[in-house]
Amino acid sequence: MVQGVIMHRLGSTILLLLVILCVVLLLEGAAACSGGRCELGDRCSSEGDCGSELYCYNCWIEFAGKRCVRTTVADPFKIADTSLPFNKYAFLTTHNSFSIRGEPFHTGVPRITLYNQDDSVTDQLNNGVRALMLDVYDFRDDIWLCHSKGGKCFDFTAFEPAIGTMMEVEAFLSANPSEIVTLILEDYVSSDHGLSKLFHSAGLTKYWFPVSSMPRDGGDWPRVRDMIRRNHRLLVFTSDESKERAEGIAYQWNFMVENQCKLQRWKFLRKKPRC
Template sequence: MVLDIIFLMLISSTSHVSANSTTVLPAAAAACSNGECQLRDECSTDRDCAAGLYCLSCPLEFRGSRCVRSTISDPFKLLNNSLPFNKYAFLTTHNSFAIRGEPSHTGVPRFTPANQEDTVTQQLNHGVRALMLDTYEFKDGIWLCHSFKGKCHDFTAFEPAMDTLKEIKAFMSANPSEILTLILEDHVEAPYELSRLFRSSGLDKYWFPVSKMPRDGQDWPLVKDMVANNQRLIVFTSDRSKQETERIAYQWNFMVETQCECFLFSCCFHLWIGL
Protein backbone atom coordinates (compact mmCIF):
# COMPACT_ATOMS: atom_id res chain seq x y z
CA MET A 1 0.00 0.00 0.00
CA VAL A 2 1.21 3.49 -0.82
CA LEU A 3 0.81 5.84 2.14
CA ASP A 4 2.43 9.03 0.91
CA ILE A 5 2.32 9.83 -2.79
CA ILE A 6 2.75 12.64 -5.26
CA PHE A 7 2.22 12.96 -8.97
CA LEU A 8 5.15 13.86 -11.18
CA MET A 9 4.62 15.54 -14.53
CA LEU A 10 7.43 16.92 -16.67
CA ILE A 11 6.34 19.58 -19.13
CA SER A 12 8.27 21.51 -21.70
CA SER A 13 7.32 25.13 -21.12
CA THR A 14 7.49 27.45 -18.15
CA SER A 15 4.01 27.89 -16.75
CA HIS A 16 2.11 28.51 -13.56
CA VAL A 17 -0.20 25.75 -12.45
CA SER A 18 -2.57 25.83 -9.55
CA ALA A 19 -4.92 23.07 -8.60
CA ASN A 20 -7.50 22.52 -5.94
CA SER A 21 -8.97 19.11 -5.35
CA THR A 22 -11.59 17.87 -2.96
CA THR A 23 -12.36 14.23 -2.34
CA VAL A 24 -15.85 13.52 -1.12
CA LEU A 25 -16.47 10.03 0.14
CA PRO A 26 -19.96 8.79 -0.62
CA ALA A 27 -22.22 7.47 2.04
CA ALA A 28 -21.38 3.94 3.03
CA ALA A 29 -22.98 1.36 0.80
CA ALA A 30 -25.04 -1.49 2.09
CA ALA A 31 -23.10 -4.28 3.77
CA CYS A 32 -21.19 -6.43 1.29
CA SER A 33 -18.70 -9.29 1.44
CA ASN A 34 -17.10 -12.15 -0.49
CA GLY A 35 -15.54 -10.00 -3.21
CA GLU A 36 -18.68 -7.94 -3.85
CA CYS A 37 -17.53 -4.67 -2.24
CA GLN A 38 -16.65 -1.95 -4.73
CA LEU A 39 -14.39 1.10 -4.54
CA ARG A 40 -14.87 3.00 -1.23
CA ASP A 41 -17.41 0.50 0.11
CA GLU A 42 -16.96 -0.40 3.76
CA CYS A 43 -15.15 -3.70 4.30
CA SER A 44 -13.73 -5.95 7.00
CA THR A 45 -11.03 -7.91 5.14
CA ASP A 46 -9.36 -7.92 1.73
CA ARG A 47 -11.60 -10.83 0.76
CA ASP A 48 -14.62 -8.52 0.90
CA CYS A 49 -13.28 -6.33 -1.91
CA ALA A 50 -13.63 -6.92 -5.65
CA ALA A 51 -10.65 -7.72 -7.89
CA GLY A 52 -8.04 -4.96 -7.96
CA LEU A 53 -9.10 -3.61 -4.55
CA TYR A 54 -8.05 -4.23 -0.98
CA CYS A 55 -9.38 -3.23 2.45
CA LEU A 56 -7.67 -0.17 3.97
CA SER A 57 -8.00 1.62 7.30
CA CYS A 58 -6.96 5.30 7.20
CA PRO A 59 -8.43 7.05 10.29
CA LEU A 60 -7.41 10.55 9.20
CA GLU A 61 -9.23 10.19 5.88
CA PHE A 62 -12.35 8.15 6.70
CA ARG A 63 -14.02 6.09 9.39
CA GLY A 64 -13.60 2.34 9.52
CA SER A 65 -12.13 0.45 6.57
CA ARG A 66 -12.94 0.84 2.89
CA CYS A 67 -12.02 -0.84 -0.37
CA VAL A 68 -9.34 1.07 -2.27
CA ARG A 69 -7.41 0.44 -5.48
CA SER A 70 -4.23 -1.63 -5.28
CA THR A 71 -2.84 -0.59 -8.69
CA ILE A 72 -3.02 2.37 -11.05
CA SER A 73 -3.31 2.73 -14.80
CA ASP A 74 0.02 2.81 -16.59
CA PRO A 75 -0.02 6.10 -18.57
CA PHE A 76 2.56 4.82 -21.05
CA LYS A 77 0.25 1.93 -21.95
CA LEU A 78 -2.93 3.98 -21.67
CA LEU A 79 -1.77 6.62 -24.17
CA ASN A 80 0.88 4.52 -26.00
CA ASN A 81 4.54 5.53 -25.90
CA SER A 82 4.78 7.79 -28.95
CA LEU A 83 4.57 11.13 -27.09
CA PRO A 84 7.42 13.14 -25.54
CA PHE A 85 8.22 12.05 -21.99
CA ASN A 86 7.03 15.39 -20.61
CA LYS A 87 3.47 14.72 -21.83
CA TYR A 88 2.85 12.04 -19.21
CA ALA A 89 1.98 12.23 -15.51
CA PHE A 90 2.87 9.31 -13.28
CA LEU A 91 2.79 8.20 -9.68
CA THR A 92 5.66 9.00 -7.32
CA THR A 93 6.20 7.91 -3.72
CA HIS A 94 7.63 10.24 -1.08
CA ASN A 95 10.37 8.72 1.09
CA SER A 96 9.96 5.55 -0.94
CA PHE A 97 12.52 3.72 1.21
CA ALA A 98 10.91 4.58 4.57
CA ILE A 99 8.96 1.34 4.84
CA ARG A 100 6.94 0.44 7.89
CA GLY A 101 8.24 -2.75 9.47
CA GLU A 102 11.62 -2.64 7.73
CA PRO A 103 14.05 -4.47 10.07
CA SER A 104 16.83 -2.41 11.61
CA HIS A 105 20.13 -2.79 9.76
CA THR A 106 22.13 -1.10 12.52
CA GLY A 107 21.12 -3.14 15.55
CA VAL A 108 19.49 -0.04 17.05
CA PRO A 109 15.68 0.37 17.13
CA ARG A 110 14.57 2.89 14.52
CA PHE A 111 12.91 6.07 15.78
CA THR A 112 11.83 7.98 12.69
CA PRO A 113 8.59 8.17 10.66
CA ALA A 114 7.79 5.59 7.99
CA ASN A 115 5.90 6.69 4.87
CA GLN A 116 5.26 3.43 3.01
CA GLU A 117 3.93 -0.05 3.71
CA ASP A 118 5.04 -1.61 0.40
CA THR A 119 8.62 -2.54 -0.40
CA VAL A 120 10.23 -0.64 -3.26
CA THR A 121 9.69 -3.65 -5.51
CA GLN A 122 6.01 -3.79 -4.58
CA GLN A 123 5.65 -0.05 -5.22
CA LEU A 124 7.09 -0.47 -8.71
CA ASN A 125 4.90 -3.48 -9.41
CA HIS A 126 1.86 -1.45 -8.31
CA GLY A 127 2.56 1.28 -10.86
CA VAL A 128 4.88 3.75 -9.12
CA ARG A 129 7.29 5.18 -11.69
CA ALA A 130 9.28 7.70 -9.64
CA LEU A 131 10.94 7.28 -6.25
CA MET A 132 12.09 9.92 -3.78
CA LEU A 133 15.19 8.74 -1.91
CA ASP A 134 17.24 10.48 0.82
CA THR A 135 20.94 9.66 0.46
CA TYR A 136 23.44 10.10 3.31
CA GLU A 137 27.04 9.19 4.06
CA PHE A 138 26.86 6.67 6.90
CA LYS A 139 28.96 3.76 8.16
CA ASP A 140 31.59 4.10 5.40
CA GLY A 141 28.96 3.99 2.67
CA ILE A 142 25.81 5.61 1.30
CA TRP A 143 22.58 4.85 3.13
CA LEU A 144 18.94 5.82 2.82
CA CYS A 145 17.88 7.61 5.99
CA HIS A 146 14.83 9.56 7.14
CA SER A 147 16.90 11.96 9.19
CA PHE A 148 17.59 15.63 9.97
CA LYS A 149 20.31 18.31 9.75
CA GLY A 150 22.11 16.43 6.99
CA LYS A 151 23.29 13.60 9.24
CA CYS A 152 22.20 9.97 9.40
CA HIS A 153 22.03 8.15 12.74
CA ASP A 154 21.56 4.55 13.79
CA PHE A 155 17.97 5.35 14.78
CA THR A 156 17.11 7.14 11.49
CA ALA A 157 18.81 4.75 9.04
CA PHE A 158 16.73 2.39 6.88
CA GLU A 159 19.18 0.50 4.68
CA PRO A 160 22.27 0.81 2.49
CA ALA A 161 21.33 2.58 -0.74
CA MET A 162 22.80 -0.29 -2.75
CA ASP A 163 20.06 -2.62 -1.49
CA THR A 164 17.36 -0.36 -2.93
CA LEU A 165 19.27 0.22 -6.17
CA LYS A 166 19.48 -3.55 -6.64
CA GLU A 167 15.68 -3.73 -6.39
CA ILE A 168 15.39 -0.96 -8.97
CA LYS A 169 17.84 -2.68 -11.31
CA ALA A 170 15.98 -5.98 -11.02
CA PHE A 171 12.73 -4.25 -11.97
CA MET A 172 14.28 -2.43 -14.92
CA SER A 173 15.93 -5.61 -16.17
CA ALA A 174 12.64 -7.50 -15.98
CA ASN A 175 10.64 -4.64 -17.57
CA PRO A 176 12.63 -3.34 -20.56
CA SER A 177 9.95 -0.87 -21.68
CA GLU A 178 9.60 0.94 -18.33
CA ILE A 179 11.12 4.35 -17.50
CA LEU A 180 11.89 5.26 -13.89
CA THR A 181 12.74 8.58 -12.26
CA LEU A 182 14.75 8.97 -9.04
CA ILE A 183 14.61 12.23 -7.06
CA LEU A 184 17.42 12.37 -4.53
CA GLU A 185 17.48 14.47 -1.39
CA ASP A 186 21.24 14.36 -1.57
CA HIS A 187 23.39 14.67 1.56
CA VAL A 188 26.43 12.89 0.10
CA GLU A 189 29.36 15.31 0.32
CA ALA A 190 32.23 13.05 -0.74
CA PRO A 191 33.13 13.82 -4.38
CA TYR A 192 31.96 11.26 -6.96
CA GLU A 193 30.70 8.78 -4.35
CA LEU A 194 27.14 9.04 -5.61
CA SER A 195 28.04 8.45 -9.25
CA ARG A 196 30.33 5.60 -8.16
CA LEU A 197 27.38 4.04 -6.33
CA PHE A 198 25.26 4.04 -9.48
CA ARG A 199 28.08 2.51 -11.51
CA SER A 200 28.57 -0.22 -8.90
CA SER A 201 24.84 -0.99 -8.93
CA GLY A 202 24.82 -1.46 -12.70
CA LEU A 203 22.14 1.19 -13.16
CA ASP A 204 24.46 3.39 -15.21
CA LYS A 205 23.62 1.23 -18.25
CA TYR A 206 20.11 2.77 -18.19
CA TRP A 207 21.23 6.35 -17.47
CA PHE A 208 19.52 9.20 -19.32
CA PRO A 209 22.30 11.79 -19.78
CA VAL A 210 21.80 15.33 -18.54
CA SER A 211 23.08 16.57 -21.90
CA LYS A 212 19.86 15.30 -23.50
CA MET A 213 17.55 16.94 -20.99
CA PRO A 214 15.73 19.82 -22.70
CA ARG A 215 15.90 23.43 -21.62
CA ASP A 216 14.17 26.62 -22.73
CA GLY A 217 10.75 25.12 -23.34
CA GLN A 218 11.73 22.23 -25.58
CA ASP A 219 10.08 18.83 -25.42
CA TRP A 220 11.76 15.80 -23.91
CA PRO A 221 12.57 12.88 -26.24
CA LEU A 222 9.80 10.51 -27.25
CA VAL A 223 9.19 7.72 -24.77
CA LYS A 224 9.61 5.11 -27.49
CA ASP A 225 13.05 6.54 -28.36
CA MET A 226 14.14 6.56 -24.72
CA VAL A 227 13.15 2.91 -24.52
CA ALA A 228 14.83 2.03 -27.82
CA ASN A 229 18.07 3.68 -26.65
CA ASN A 230 17.76 1.99 -23.24
CA GLN A 231 18.11 5.40 -21.57
CA ARG A 232 15.31 4.69 -19.12
CA LEU A 233 16.60 5.97 -15.78
CA ILE A 234 16.27 9.69 -15.01
CA VAL A 235 18.07 10.84 -11.87
CA PHE A 236 17.77 14.24 -10.19
CA THR A 237 19.83 15.50 -7.25
CA SER A 238 19.17 18.30 -4.78
CA ASP A 239 22.90 19.18 -4.87
CA ARG A 240 23.38 21.88 -7.51
CA SER A 241 27.12 21.28 -7.87
CA LYS A 242 26.75 17.68 -9.03
CA GLN A 243 25.26 18.63 -12.38
CA GLU A 244 28.67 20.02 -13.35
CA THR A 245 30.95 17.65 -11.45
CA GLU A 246 29.13 14.32 -11.76
CA ARG A 247 26.64 15.01 -14.56
CA ILE A 248 23.66 14.28 -12.32
CA ALA A 249 20.81 16.67 -13.14
CA TYR A 250 20.09 19.36 -10.55
CA GLN A 251 16.37 18.98 -9.94
CA TRP A 252 15.44 22.68 -9.82
CA ASN A 253 16.89 23.22 -13.28
CA PHE A 254 14.14 20.96 -14.58
CA MET A 255 11.16 21.07 -12.22
CA VAL A 256 9.14 23.23 -9.86
CA GLU A 257 6.82 22.27 -7.04
CA THR A 258 3.33 23.42 -6.22
CA GLN A 259 2.61 24.06 -2.57
CA CYS A 260 0.13 22.10 -0.50
CA GLU A 261 -0.81 21.83 3.14
CA CYS A 262 0.25 18.71 4.98
CA PHE A 263 -0.96 17.60 8.37
CA LEU A 264 0.76 15.16 10.68
CA PHE A 265 0.74 11.67 9.12
CA SER A 266 -1.93 12.63 6.57
CA CYS A 267 -1.70 11.88 2.87
CA CYS A 268 -0.42 14.80 0.80
CA PHE A 269 -0.52 15.28 -2.96
CA HIS A 270 1.92 17.42 -4.95
CA LEU A 271 2.29 18.24 -8.61
CA TRP A 272 5.81 18.51 -9.97
CA ILE A 273 6.38 20.30 -13.25
CA GLY A 274 9.54 20.26 -15.34
CA LEU A 275 10.74 23.41 -17.04
Protein backbone atom coordinates in the same frame (compact mmCIF):
# COMPACT_ATOMS: atom_id res chain seq x y z
CA MET B 1 -36.06 8.82 46.21
CA VAL B 2 -38.29 9.60 43.23
CA GLN B 3 -35.48 11.63 41.67
CA GLY B 4 -33.10 8.69 42.12
CA VAL B 5 -35.51 6.31 40.36
CA ILE B 6 -35.98 8.76 37.47
CA MET B 7 -32.21 9.19 37.04
CA HIS B 8 -31.72 5.42 37.15
CA ARG B 9 -34.36 4.86 34.47
CA LEU B 10 -32.93 7.68 32.34
CA GLY B 11 -29.45 6.17 32.57
CA SER B 12 -30.77 2.73 31.63
CA THR B 13 -32.64 4.20 28.66
CA ILE B 14 -29.53 5.99 27.37
CA LEU B 15 -27.45 2.83 27.76
CA LEU B 16 -30.08 0.80 25.88
CA LEU B 17 -30.15 3.35 23.05
CA LEU B 18 -26.36 3.25 22.76
CA VAL B 19 -26.41 -0.55 22.58
CA ILE B 20 -29.09 -0.46 19.88
CA LEU B 21 -27.12 2.16 17.92
CA CYS B 22 -23.96 0.04 18.05
CA VAL B 23 -25.84 -3.04 16.86
CA VAL B 24 -27.40 -1.08 13.98
CA LEU B 25 -24.02 0.29 12.92
CA LEU B 26 -22.44 -3.15 13.06
CA LEU B 27 -25.25 -4.68 11.03
CA GLU B 28 -25.08 -1.82 8.55
CA GLY B 29 -21.34 -2.27 8.10
CA ALA B 30 -21.63 -6.03 7.79
CA ALA B 31 -24.49 -5.82 5.32
CA ALA B 32 -22.85 -3.18 3.12
CA CYS B 33 -20.79 -5.64 1.09
CA SER B 34 -18.59 -8.71 1.47
CA GLY B 35 -17.24 -11.69 -0.42
CA GLY B 36 -15.36 -9.66 -3.01
CA ARG B 37 -18.32 -7.41 -3.83
CA CYS B 38 -17.01 -4.24 -2.15
CA GLU B 39 -16.07 -1.47 -4.55
CA LEU B 40 -13.55 1.36 -4.33
CA GLY B 41 -14.20 3.41 -1.18
CA ASP B 42 -16.56 0.90 0.43
CA ARG B 43 -16.01 -0.09 4.05
CA CYS B 44 -14.43 -3.50 4.53
CA SER B 45 -13.12 -5.78 7.25
CA SER B 46 -10.74 -8.03 5.31
CA GLU B 47 -9.03 -8.42 1.92
CA GLY B 48 -11.70 -10.90 0.84
CA ASP B 49 -14.40 -8.22 1.00
CA CYS B 50 -12.84 -6.11 -1.77
CA GLY B 51 -13.19 -6.63 -5.50
CA SER B 52 -10.49 -7.19 -8.11
CA GLU B 53 -7.34 -5.02 -7.81
CA LEU B 54 -8.54 -3.61 -4.47
CA TYR B 55 -7.44 -4.28 -0.94
CA CYS B 56 -8.68 -3.42 2.53
CA TYR B 57 -6.71 -0.59 4.12
CA ASN B 58 -6.94 1.87 6.99
CA CYS B 59 -5.63 5.31 5.98
CA TRP B 60 -6.15 7.34 9.14
CA ILE B 61 -5.33 10.68 7.50
CA GLU B 62 -8.06 10.34 4.88
CA PHE B 63 -10.77 8.29 6.58
CA ALA B 64 -11.66 6.39 9.74
CA GLY B 65 -11.89 2.62 9.58
CA LYS B 66 -10.93 0.31 6.75
CA ARG B 67 -11.97 0.88 3.14
CA CYS B 68 -11.27 -0.74 -0.21
CA VAL B 69 -8.46 1.08 -2.03
CA ARG B 70 -6.59 0.49 -5.30
CA THR B 71 -3.53 -1.73 -5.50
CA THR B 72 -2.42 -0.73 -9.01
CA VAL B 73 -2.61 2.30 -11.27
CA ALA B 74 -3.37 2.77 -14.95
CA ASP B 75 -0.37 2.47 -17.28
CA PRO B 76 -0.04 5.80 -19.16
CA PHE B 77 1.91 4.13 -21.97
CA LYS B 78 -1.05 1.82 -22.62
CA ILE B 79 -3.54 4.68 -22.51
CA ALA B 80 -1.66 6.99 -24.89
CA ASP B 81 0.99 4.61 -26.33
CA THR B 82 4.64 5.77 -26.36
CA SER B 83 4.54 8.34 -29.14
CA LEU B 84 4.38 11.46 -26.96
CA PRO B 85 7.24 13.37 -25.32
CA PHE B 86 8.08 12.07 -21.86
CA ASN B 87 6.84 15.26 -20.18
CA LYS B 88 3.31 14.76 -21.57
CA TYR B 89 2.64 11.87 -19.20
CA ALA B 90 1.83 11.80 -15.50
CA PHE B 91 3.42 9.19 -13.24
CA LEU B 92 2.63 7.97 -9.75
CA THR B 93 5.37 9.01 -7.31
CA THR B 94 5.91 7.87 -3.73
CA HIS B 95 7.30 10.20 -1.08
CA ASN B 96 10.06 8.71 1.09
CA SER B 97 9.73 5.51 -0.92
CA PHE B 98 12.29 3.79 1.32
CA SER B 99 10.52 4.63 4.59
CA ILE B 100 8.75 1.30 4.78
CA ARG B 101 6.84 0.08 7.79
CA GLY B 102 8.32 -3.21 8.97
CA GLU B 103 11.78 -2.61 7.50
CA PRO B 104 14.29 -4.49 9.71
CA PHE B 105 16.68 -2.54 11.92
CA HIS B 106 20.06 -2.70 10.18
CA THR B 107 21.98 -0.74 12.80
CA GLY B 108 21.09 -2.80 15.86
CA VAL B 109 19.17 0.18 17.25
CA PRO B 110 15.36 0.55 17.20
CA ARG B 111 14.27 3.13 14.65
CA ILE B 112 12.56 6.32 15.83
CA THR B 113 11.08 8.03 12.80
CA LEU B 114 7.95 8.39 10.69
CA TYR B 115 6.93 5.81 8.10
CA ASN B 116 5.40 6.60 4.71
CA GLN B 117 5.03 3.27 2.90
CA ASP B 118 3.67 -0.21 3.51
CA ASP B 119 5.06 -1.82 0.33
CA SER B 120 8.63 -2.68 -0.58
CA VAL B 121 10.22 -0.68 -3.38
CA THR B 122 9.82 -3.69 -5.67
CA ASP B 123 6.11 -3.91 -4.86
CA GLN B 124 5.71 -0.17 -5.38
CA LEU B 125 7.21 -0.47 -8.85
CA ASN B 126 5.15 -3.55 -9.68
CA ASN B 127 2.01 -1.71 -8.55
CA GLY B 128 2.58 1.18 -10.96
CA VAL B 129 4.86 3.62 -9.14
CA ARG B 130 7.32 5.12 -11.63
CA ALA B 131 9.10 7.76 -9.55
CA LEU B 132 10.80 7.25 -6.19
CA MET B 133 11.75 9.99 -3.75
CA LEU B 134 14.79 8.89 -1.77
CA ASP B 135 16.86 10.58 0.96
CA VAL B 136 20.54 9.65 0.61
CA TYR B 137 23.19 10.22 3.29
CA ASP B 138 26.81 9.44 4.03
CA PHE B 139 26.66 6.95 6.91
CA ARG B 140 28.96 4.25 8.22
CA ASP B 141 31.42 4.74 5.34
CA ASP B 142 28.67 4.03 2.83
CA ILE B 143 25.58 5.66 1.35
CA TRP B 144 22.39 4.94 3.25
CA LEU B 145 18.71 5.76 2.95
CA CYS B 146 17.75 7.66 6.05
CA HIS B 147 14.69 9.55 7.30
CA SER B 148 16.47 12.16 9.36
CA LYS B 149 17.05 15.90 9.59
CA GLY B 150 19.88 18.39 9.66
CA GLY B 151 21.74 16.58 6.90
CA LYS B 152 22.97 13.85 9.22
CA CYS B 153 21.93 10.21 9.52
CA PHE B 154 21.78 8.46 12.89
CA ASP B 155 21.48 4.84 13.98
CA PHE B 156 17.88 5.45 15.03
CA THR B 157 16.85 7.16 11.75
CA ALA B 158 18.69 4.92 9.27
CA PHE B 159 16.85 2.42 7.07
CA GLU B 160 19.36 0.54 4.93
CA PRO B 161 22.36 0.92 2.61
CA ALA B 162 21.11 2.49 -0.61
CA ILE B 163 22.66 -0.24 -2.76
CA GLY B 164 19.80 -2.60 -1.88
CA THR B 165 17.11 -0.25 -3.17
CA MET B 166 19.15 0.60 -6.28
CA MET B 167 19.46 -3.10 -7.07
CA GLU B 168 15.68 -3.41 -6.77
CA VAL B 169 15.33 -0.63 -9.34
CA GLU B 170 17.85 -2.36 -11.62
CA ALA B 171 15.99 -5.66 -11.35
CA PHE B 172 12.73 -3.95 -12.30
CA LEU B 173 14.23 -2.17 -15.31
CA SER B 174 15.89 -5.37 -16.45
CA ALA B 175 12.64 -7.34 -16.21
CA ASN B 176 10.55 -4.56 -17.81
CA PRO B 177 12.39 -3.26 -20.90
CA SER B 178 9.60 -0.82 -21.83
CA GLU B 179 9.40 0.96 -18.48
CA ILE B 180 11.04 4.21 -17.34
CA VAL B 181 11.84 5.02 -13.71
CA THR B 182 12.68 8.39 -12.17
CA LEU B 183 14.68 8.86 -8.97
CA ILE B 184 14.39 12.15 -7.07
CA LEU B 185 17.15 12.39 -4.48
CA GLU B 186 17.17 14.53 -1.37
CA ASP B 187 20.94 14.49 -1.42
CA TYR B 188 23.18 14.78 1.65
CA VAL B 189 26.06 12.79 0.18
CA SER B 190 29.40 14.60 0.28
CA SER B 191 31.78 11.68 -0.30
CA ASP B 192 33.81 11.98 -3.50
CA HIS B 193 31.67 10.74 -6.42
CA GLY B 194 29.74 8.68 -3.90
CA LEU B 195 26.52 8.61 -5.92
CA SER B 196 28.30 7.79 -9.17
CA LYS B 197 29.96 4.82 -7.50
CA LEU B 198 26.62 3.73 -6.07
CA PHE B 199 24.85 3.71 -9.44
CA HIS B 200 27.77 1.94 -11.07
CA SER B 201 27.81 -0.75 -8.37
CA ALA B 202 24.06 -1.31 -8.79
CA GLY B 203 24.39 -1.75 -12.56
CA LEU B 204 22.18 1.26 -13.31
CA THR B 205 24.50 3.27 -15.55
CA LYS B 206 23.45 1.31 -18.64
CA TYR B 207 19.96 2.82 -18.31
CA TRP B 208 21.18 6.36 -17.61
CA PHE B 209 19.49 9.30 -19.32
CA PRO B 210 22.40 11.75 -19.83
CA VAL B 211 21.93 15.23 -18.45
CA SER B 212 23.31 16.63 -21.71
CA SER B 213 20.22 15.30 -23.50
CA MET B 214 17.73 16.83 -21.07
CA PRO B 215 15.80 19.81 -22.48
CA ARG B 216 16.36 23.26 -21.04
CA ASP B 217 13.95 26.16 -20.62
CA GLY B 218 10.83 24.02 -20.48
CA GLY B 219 11.22 22.34 -23.85
CA ASP B 220 9.74 18.96 -24.67
CA TRP B 221 11.59 15.81 -23.70
CA PRO B 222 12.30 13.04 -26.23
CA ARG B 223 9.44 10.77 -27.18
CA VAL B 224 9.03 7.83 -24.83
CA ARG B 225 9.51 5.30 -27.63
CA ASP B 226 12.88 6.89 -28.47
CA MET B 227 13.96 6.83 -24.82
CA ILE B 228 13.08 3.13 -24.69
CA ARG B 229 14.90 2.42 -27.95
CA ARG B 230 18.06 4.11 -26.67
CA ASN B 231 17.68 2.43 -23.26
CA HIS B 232 17.58 5.86 -21.59
CA ARG B 233 15.14 4.53 -19.03
CA LEU B 234 16.50 5.89 -15.75
CA LEU B 235 16.20 9.57 -14.90
CA VAL B 236 18.00 10.76 -11.78
CA PHE B 237 17.65 14.19 -10.18
CA THR B 238 19.51 15.54 -7.16
CA SER B 239 18.85 18.39 -4.74
CA ASP B 240 22.60 19.18 -4.73
CA GLU B 241 23.29 21.64 -7.54
CA SER B 242 27.03 20.90 -7.58
CA LYS B 243 26.45 17.27 -8.61
CA GLU B 244 25.30 18.25 -12.11
CA ARG B 245 28.74 19.53 -13.05
CA ALA B 246 30.76 17.17 -10.86
CA GLU B 247 28.97 13.87 -11.55
CA GLY B 248 26.55 14.48 -14.40
CA ILE B 249 23.50 14.07 -12.16
CA ALA B 250 20.75 16.52 -13.08
CA TYR B 251 20.01 19.28 -10.58
CA GLN B 252 16.28 18.93 -10.11
CA TRP B 253 15.35 22.63 -10.20
CA ASN B 254 16.96 23.04 -13.61
CA PHE B 255 14.31 20.70 -14.98
CA MET B 256 11.39 20.62 -12.54
CA VAL B 257 8.76 22.88 -11.06
CA GLU B 258 6.74 22.17 -7.96
CA ASN B 259 3.36 23.36 -6.75
CA GLN B 260 3.16 23.77 -3.00
CA CYS B 261 0.29 21.88 -1.38
CA LYS B 262 -0.04 21.73 2.38
CA LEU B 263 -2.01 18.71 3.55
CA GLN B 264 -4.37 19.71 6.33
CA ARG B 265 -7.01 17.04 5.97
CA TRP B 266 -6.41 15.39 9.32
CA LYS B 267 -9.41 13.48 10.56
CA PHE B 268 -9.69 15.69 13.63
CA LEU B 269 -9.51 18.93 11.61
CA ARG B 270 -11.63 17.87 8.63
CA LYS B 271 -9.96 20.38 6.36
CA LYS B 272 -9.15 19.95 2.69
CA PRO B 273 -5.61 20.23 1.25
CA ARG B 274 -4.64 23.84 0.59
CA CYS B 275 -2.74 24.35 -2.65
